[in-house]
Amino acid sequence: MQGLMMDRQLLISSLIEHGAKxxxxxxxxxxxxxxxxxxxxxxxxxxxxxxxxxxxxxLGIKAADRIATLAWNGYRHVELYFGVSGMEAVxxxxxxxxxxxxxIYILNHAEDRLLFTDLTFLPLVEAIAGQLKxxxxxxxxxxxxxxxxxxLSNLLCYEDLxxxxxxxxxxxxxxxxxxxxxxYTSGTTGNPKGVLFSHRSSVLHAFCVSLPAVLxxxxxxxxxxxxxxxxxxxxxxxxxxxxxxxxxxxxxxALDGASLTExxxxxxxxxxxxxxxxxxxxxxxxxxxDTSVPTLKITIIGGSAVPRSMxxxxxxxxxxxxxxxxxxxxxxxxxxxxxxxxxxRVAPDTERYDIQVRQGRAVYGVEMKIVxxxxxxxxxxxxxxxxxxxxxxxVSRAYYxxxxxxxxxxxxxxxxxxxxxxxxxxYMHITDRIKDLIKSGGEWIxxxxxxxxxMSHPDVMQAAVIGIxxxxxxxxxxxxxxxxxxxxxxxxxxxGFFKGKVADWSIPDDVVMVEELPIGGTGKVQKTELRKMYx
Ligand code: AMP
Numbered sequence: 001m002q003g004l005m006m007d008r009q010l011l012i013s014s015l016i017e018h019g020a021k022x023x024x025x026x027x028x029x030x031x032x033x034x035x036x037x038x039x040x041x042x043x044x045x046x047x048x049x050x051x052x053x054x055x056x057x058x059l060g061i062k063a064a065d066r067i068a069t070l071a072w073n074g075y076r077h078v079e080l081y082f083g084v085s086g087m088e089a090v091x092x093x094x095x096x097x098x099x100x101x102x103x104i105y106i107l108n109h110a111e112d113r114l115l116f117t118d119l120t121f122l123p124l125v126e127a128i129a130g131q132l133k134x135x136x137x138x139x140x141x142x143x144x145x146x147x148x149x150x151x152l153s154n155l156l157c158y159e160d161l162x163x164x165x166x167x168x169x170x171x172x173x174x175x176x177x178x179x180x181x182x183x184y185t186s187g188t189t190g191n192p193k194g195v196l197f198s199h200r201s202s203v204l205h206a207f208c209v210s211l212p213a214v215l216x217x218x219x220x221x222x223x224x225x226x227x228x229x230x231x232x233x234x235x236x237x238x239x240x241x242x243x244x245x246x247x248x249x250x251x252x253x254a255l256d257g258a259s260l261t262e263x264x265x266x267x268x269x270x271x272x273x274x275x276x277x278x279x280x281x282x283x284x285x286x287x288x289x290d291t292s293v294p295t296l297k298i299t300i301i302g303g304s305a306v307p308r309s310m311x312x313x314x315x316x317x318x319x320x321x322x323x324x325x326x327x328x329x330x331x332x333x334x335x336x337x338x339x340x341x342x343x344x345r346v347a348p349d350t351e352r353y354d355i356q357v358r359q360g361r362a363v364y365g366v367e368m369k370i371v372x373x374x375x376x377x378x379x380x381x382x383x384x385x386x387x388x389x390x391x392x393x394x395v396s397r398a399y400y401x402x403x404x405x406x407x408x409x410x411x412x413x414x415x416x417x418x419x420x421x422x423x424x425x426x427y428m429h430i431t432d433r434i435k436d437l438i439k440s441g442g443e444w445i446x447x448x449x450x451x452x453x454x455m456s457h458p459d460v461m462q463a464a465v466i467g468i469x470x471x472x473x474x475x476x477x478x479x480x481x482x483x484x485x486x487x488x489x490x491x492x493x494x495x496g497f498f499k500g501k502v503a504d505w506s507i508p509d510d511v512v513m514v515e516e517l518p519i520g521g522t523g524k525v526q527k528t529e530l531r532k533m534y535x
Pocket of ligand 1: 302
């Protein structure tokens with residue numbers, strides 16, 4: 001027997017429509033590329049998203065056309081999220097930190113018809129425009145006064161396009177499984193692959209992001225995403241904002257410690273999200289300048305493993321709760337979140353931190369299991385480790401125009417490429433990416449465990465551990481560190497630090513001290529680069 005409920009479709013336009021009705025005067029505050037702080041309401045956002053949809057229609061954009069963006073976190077980018085997807089086209093966010101050749105590949109592969117760019121990225125667009133096969137127009141996200149001189153002939157001005165439209169566009173109704181947005185994976189091996197999110201997956205994921213056990217979004221909160229809108233849709237947060245009435249603060253291009261701290265304090269930010277590399281910079285800034293953000297309560301950190309020293313610093317020095325999140329582009333991205341149980345909240349510090357360095361428990365909607373090399377399911381005993389597989393309504397089943405059609409296993413699970421343990425309470429702990437695990441003399445060494453330990457050394461700012469080829473052992477771990485300013489430990493001191501904390505055979509053989517570690521487009525240490533450098 002079927003239920004007798006209405007079959008209303010879960011569409012992205014319904015999020016902003018709801019936000020504008022129920023939370024019409026909530027604010028969106030943005031630091032602009034042009035300089036000044038911009039501020040308006042959810043009702044304004046809704047009206048201008050409709051103007052975007054009208055402008056796209058006037059330019060001949062149809063359902064399913066791909067519209068690319070090269071932009072920071074700011075209000076015009078949010079308008080594109082709702083305007084493009086709302087009119088049934090596909091909002092394709094591009095990561096400006098990728099190599100230009102990768103951007104050209106991605107734009108041509110996606111067959112984007114229009115490219116919206118912030119002023120910052122116009123020189124980049126000018127450099128690649130000649131090689132773009134399908135882009136008909138380039139829209140600069142600014143007003144007429146700030147329109148730059150350019151050699152490009154197909155340049156349009158964002159505010160001019162909007163000014164020609166009323167805000168009476170009627171959002172179309174269509175199947176919730178329609179494509180809404182597109183984001184390519186970083187492609188460390190081979191070409192980047194397109195992950196195509198649907199309206200349904202985005203709305204369900206927004207419910208998940210909003211939950212008390214995830215970001216705890218509500219009208220009482222003010223959220224600043226440091227994670228860029230071009231990194232898996234800023235982890236889905238722009239969709240969750242109008243759903244929950246949360247005030248949104250957008251940092252624009254100013255992601256340095258001073259600018260972030262100033263903006264967070266000026267707007268009373270209560271929660272935020274970003275990758276560990278951003279927070280190590282911010283923590284250092286706070287310490288050096290004897291400052292902080294007293295209103296900040298929760299920070300979601302994910303994208304790579306959160307070092308224990310970071311959890312401890314946020315907790316002990318600044319009283320901010322770290323919630324480690326794990327996920328991937330193919331998962332929209334949220335898969336698990338580490339939130340302490342009530343009884344764990346009163347446990348001694350060291351016990352709490354031991355739990356918080358794990359990647360957490362699955363969120364509702366995502367099922368997880370670990371399997372051995374033959375695909376057999378392993379026990380959730382906190383000891384057995386194997387490849388992590390997932391499934392759920394916001395997990396990819398295929399890549400956009402993918403060459404490898406079969407991404408799921410025969411039972412419909414998505415193999416993540418991460419190796420993990422899961423304990424009896426459901427806490428998942430990533431040991432490594434399969435390709436980063438160090439295979440030494442028949443044993444597996446977790447690079448993440450060694451990096452975490454290295455980063456708890458008082459002189460170490462960032463650390464990476466890679467396996468380097470070894471005749472006798474197949475691979476041996478090499479430690480590469482970026483030291484804190486004015487620190488000058490000896491190699492013996494750094495390597496001796498591991499003694500007694502891990503098995504002797506997993507202690508790195510050598511350590512290299514570097515000025516900077518190579519950081520990729522989404523703020524993660526690029527181990528493929530390190531492996532090439534130290535092969
Ligand atoms: P991306 O699709 O670029 O977001 O990368 C996804 C990958 O980042 C995952 O498969 C993990 O290897 C890694 N990752 C994400 N979050 C975490 C985390 N909290 N701890 C360890 N690795 C993580």
